[in-house]
Amino acid sequence: MGQLIQQLINGLTLGAVYGLIALGYTMVYGIIGMINFAHGDIYMVAAIMAVTVLTLLGAAGITAVPLALLITLVVVILFTAIYGWSVERVAYRPLRNAPRLAPLISAIGMSIFLQNMVQLTQGARVKPIHALLPGGFELGTIDGFTVHLAYTQIMIIVVTVALLVLFTWLITRTSFGRQQRACEQDRTMTALLGINVDRTISYTFMLGAGLAAVAGVMVTVYYGVVDFSIGFVAGIKAFTAAVLGGIGSLPGAMLGGLIIGMIESFWSAYLSPEYKDVATFVLLILVLMFRPSGLLGRPEVEKV
Amino acid sequence: MSAYVPVHQGPGFAARIKDALAVAMLSLMLGIPMIGLHTVDSGGALSIATRWPWLALFVGIMFGGRLAMQFALDHFKLNKARRAQKRPAVRATRPWLKWLGYAVLGFSLVLPIAFSGNRYVVDTATTVLIYVMLGWGLNVVVGLAGLLDLGYVAFYAVGAYTYGLLSTHFGWGFWQTLPVAGALAATFGIILGWPTLRLRGDYLAIVTLGFGEIIRLILVNWTDFSGGPNGIGQIPRPTFFGLPFSPDTDTPTFATFFHIEYAAEHRVIFLYYVILALALLTNLFVSRLRKLPVGIAWEAVREDEVACKALGMNVTNIKLSAFAIGAMLGGFAGVFFAARQGFISPESFVFSESATILAIVVLGGMGSQLGVVVAAILLVLLPELGRDFSEYRMLLFGAAMILIMVWRPGGLIASREPTVKLNKGAQA
Incomplete structure (x- = not known):
């Protein structure tokens, strides 16, 4: 029982991180209808930047945890958003009206480029940082198993919930959200109504990158180690989460992330850690077979 | 009947410089966290090292490259329109x-x-x-x-x-x-x-x-x-x-x-x-x-x-x-x-x-x-x-x-x- 609750907490934390990355996928997919293959690597770039900023802050003597975290978040989100904008500008915008597979290939190219760029400029070694926020609560001992709830886990869950609320508000209530949803439905008509489609898409990429940046900072603080290759697996998992929840749906992305986080932590604890990814992918195949539009997605009507 | 002769008028020199400056600015922002700064392992803990000359070089290359590319593209577009006039109206593609x-x-x-x-x-x-x-x-x-x-x-x-x-x-x-x-x-x-x-x-x-x-x-x-x-x-x-x-x-x-x-x-x-x-x-x-x-x-x-x-x-x-x-x-x-x-x-x-x-x-x-x-x-x-x-x-x-x-x-x-x-x- 104790272990069950512990795995629940761990799964929730992991799921929140996947959910954050999946939000970026689902927004970009919604607006341009394409898998942004470089998204996982944007997350990795953010995590590496978080290490740099935290080290800088440490050297500058800013060690107050809330302040250091806040500065790191702001700086990393800013720079990652610039990366997101550049990725869109270089690899997607020139291919807006190209055959469907062309942007996918350029995105895979971008993913390879980013990964190797970071490996070259920042080194291939694993980067460890000091625990910024050590410790946590002991929730009590059940059946001889002490359940821990780390401060970092609380932080991740709170930040994720806050961002989900913020983005739901942004998409459903603001003028930008309306423009964004309009672009999703009909780009030509939206342009005719005087909305700058290119700019809306750029902003969507920047917002997606910003979410990935938050996930990157959280993971850096939570695990304390980061390297240049973390982007690929996280990206795949997060995309799976987005599809699982129903692509284009924000709560769906979060739900998908949570389910995958839970499966991963329970499967590792009770069955075999080697096959946790297999479990994730098999679940994805099953969901797509029986509910192709995902758990919370709207079924798509095919028009001639 | 004389056909319309397209003359491609590229933007002026000043506009090109401005455009290249924008690219250089962007490169600077992209470069600071990756090229300008990097973390090195110094006895267990990480410390920051800088590479400003490299960053300057990168930004310079991006500025010059963008400028050269834009001029080359202007030239290419102009010639493309001219070349198209000389070709026959119907032609087999790549025999x-x-x-x-x-x-x-x-x-x-x-x-x-x-x-x-x-x-x-x-x-x-x-x-x-x-x-x-x-x-x-x-x-x-x-x-x-x-x-x-x-x-x-x-x-x-x-x-x-x-x-x-x-x-x-x-x-x-x-x-x-x-x-x-x-x-x-x-x-x-x-x-x-x-x-x-x-x-x-x-x-x-x-x-x-x-x-x-x-x-x-x-x-x-x-x-x-x-x-x-x-x-x-x-x-x-x-x-x-x-x-x-x-x-x-x-x-x-x-x-x-x-x-x-x-x-x-x-x-x-x-x-x-x-x-x-x-x-x-x-x-x-x-x-x-x-x-x-x-x-x-x-x-x-x-x-x-x-x-x-x-x-x-x-x-x-x-x-x-x-x-x-x-x-x-x-x-x-x-x-x-x-x-x-x-x-x-x-x-x-x-x-x-x-x-x-x-x-x-x-x-x-x-x-x-x-x-x-x-x-x-x-x-x-x-x-x-x-x-x-x-x-x-x-x-x-x-x-x-x-x-x-x-x-x-x-x-x-x-x-x-x-x-x-x-x-x-x-x-x-």
């Missing part, structure tokens, strides 16, 4: 393409003889041919049937492990295993395709990607079956109709049978011709299939699935046949790969391999057989040529993928271009 194909074929036939002393060249050419064959196999799925498959390497792995296991455990030969491995890979294709092929394009992509990862993870973790991360070693090499390529003299070998001096190159050259034959057979097979009803159905489904359904075609079965045939060809290539390497491990079947094969198909121009060859040569040789600065080769590889796509989104040789084209810019 030389067929001859290029024959030239490549002829060259590939004589290559081992021309470079007989140079093992490296023949080896690299063999690698190119493996990718050509994989590209032609995947072309059936992606290029002809229009199904996005991101896990093609799984079928390649099925073929390779079939040969690896059957030959080391049961002593099967290369030629015996070939049909079995093909059939097995096709079966895997059907097992994967049957439930998933009703899905829309991108969902299919992610499911195939997941399937590729599942196969790889099983190969890594099921140690009793596949040898785990250590893989399978000492896989027997193919023989020349039962004659092995070895210096032993007890039993007849290739060298003693033909009364020639034993040389290690014999096997390399033999392997080259085997994969060349396999690849050419694949090409023949696929080009024949294209003209059969099933091939026409593939392209019809690619162009308009709804219309095909309305005509009463069984879309799922058509897609399944493309998937199975593509998988089978991948399986064949896998058997050859295992026989050539003599050693296989899950390391050879990672996602980036799938991405490379897909890139070959898309860069070459989907559906174009010759395009696959051009792209395979490009993608194998680029990293090979880059060995001298091997650190940067994958970086350049990624950049090349982006640039080629931006430059020619339809691929290097787009097959869906009409054979005769109206030149709109010509003088009437």
Whole structure:
């Protein structure tokens, strides 16, 4: 029982991180209808930047945890958003009206480029940082198993919930959200109504990158180690989460992330850690077979 | 009637400088966290190191490069409009393409003889041919049937492990295993395709990607079956109709049978011709299939699935046949790969391999057989040529993928271009 609750907490934390990355996928997919293959690597770039900023802050003597975290978040989100904008500008915008597979290939190219760029400029070694926020609560001992709830886990869950609320508000209530949803439905008509489609898409990429940046900072603080290759697996998992929840749906992305986080932590604890990814992918195949539009997605009507 | 003469007036010099300055500014922002600053390990803890000169160099290159590129593009656009006027109104598009194909074929036939002393060249050419064959196999799925498959390497792995296991455990030969491995890979294709092929394009992509990862993870973790991360070693090499390529003299070998001096190159050259034959057979097979009803159905489904359904075609079965045939060809290539390497491990079947094969198909121009060859040569040789600065080769590889796509989104040789084209810019 104790272990069950512990795995629940761990799964929730992991799921929140996947959910954050999946939000970026689902927004970009919604607006341009394409898998942004470089998204996982944007997350990795953010995590590496978080290490740099935290080290800088440490050297500058800013060690107050809330302040250091806040500065790191702001700086990393800013720079990652610039990366997101550049990725869109270089690899997607020139291919807006190209055959469907062309942007996918350029995105895979971008993913390879980013990964190797970071490996070259920042080194291939694993980067460890000091625990910024050590410790946590002991929730009590059940059946001889002490359940821990780390401060970092609380932080991740709170930040994720806050961002989900913020983005739901942004998409459903603001003028930008309306423009964004309009672009999703009909780009030509939206342009005719005087909305700058290119700019809306750029902003969507920047917002997606910003979410990935938050996930990157959280993971850096939570695990304390980061390297240049973390982007690929996280990206795949997060995309799976987005599809699982129903692509284009924000709560769906979060739900998908949570389910995958839970499966991963329970499967590792009770069955075999080697096959946790297999479990994730098999679940994805099953969901797509029986509910192709995902758990919370709207079924798509095919028009001639 | 005098035709309208387009004169391309590019933006002025000041506008170009402003544009390049903006790019330089952006480069500065991108460069600060990656080039300007980096963390180094100093006795257990990380500390910050700076590289401002490098950052300045990077920003400078971006500024100059952008400026030069814009002026070159202005010039190019101006000339393009002028050139179009001189061409005839109706012209055949690229009649030389067929001859290029024959030239490549002829060259590939004589290559081992021309470079007989140079093992490296023949080896690299063999690698190119493996990718050509994989590209032609995947072309059936992606290029002809229009199904996005991101896990093609799984079928390649099925073929390779079939040969690896059957030959080391049961002593099967290369030629015996070939049909079995093909059939097995096709079966895997059907097992994967049957439930998933009703899905829309991108969902299919992610499911195939997941399937590729599942196969790889099983190969890594099921140690009793596949040898785990250590893989399978000492896989027997193919023989020349039962004659092995070895210096032993007890039993007849290739060298003693033909009364020639034993040389290690014999096997390399033999392997080259085997994969060349396999690849050419694949090409023949696929080009024949294209003209059969099933091939026409593939392209019809690619162009308009709804219309095909309305005509009463069984879309799922058509897609399944493309998937199975593509998988089978991948399986064949896998058997050859295992026989050539003599050693296989899950390391050879990672996602980036799938991405490379897909890139070959898309860069070459989907559906174009010759395009696959051009792209395979490009993608194998680029990293090979880059060995001298091997650190940067994958970086350049990624950049090349982006640039080629931006430059020619339809691929290097787009097959869906009409054979005769109206030149709109010509003088009437």
